[in-house]
């Protein structure tokens with residue numbers, strides 16, 4: 001699985017290839033939004049421009065290509081910024097959340113984060129886990145097979161039964 005190294009939060013988070021960066025961050029409790037985004041964001045539609053993150057040079061290929069929405073919305077922002085809601089994670093990378101706030105010793109922190117290898121992990125989705133209903137129907141089916149096995153006694157009639 002790709003690993004997202006959230007630099008500001010000092011956390012490594014695993015995700016499946018192709019997962020949306022914003023969704024992974026929210027799921028993991030990463031503080032993706034500043035005050036404006038907390039008070040009101042577009043829910044991942046690419047309209048509010050509050051989910052931007054910085055992707056250090058060298059990590060950009062780990063994400064899906066920049067979308068047209070990003071080209072439009074981020075035209076006055078640094079080229080290293082992305083909208084988390086528009087980016088799909090394909091490989092391990094380093095991410096700086098809320099880049100507008102700045103980060104103390106950013107260059108040295110980025111260098112250290114990039115120097116420490118990110119684990120590669122598997123590159124595909126796992127097999128779906130059977131739901132409870134599916135498990136029950138499978139076990140019921142197994143039980144029926146067991147009932148029918150003892151000599152077929154259930155199906156045998158003698159003709160002596162009372163009406």
Ligand code: FES
Nearest residue numbers: 044046049051085
């Ligand atoms: S959540 Fe609004 S632009 Fe990403």
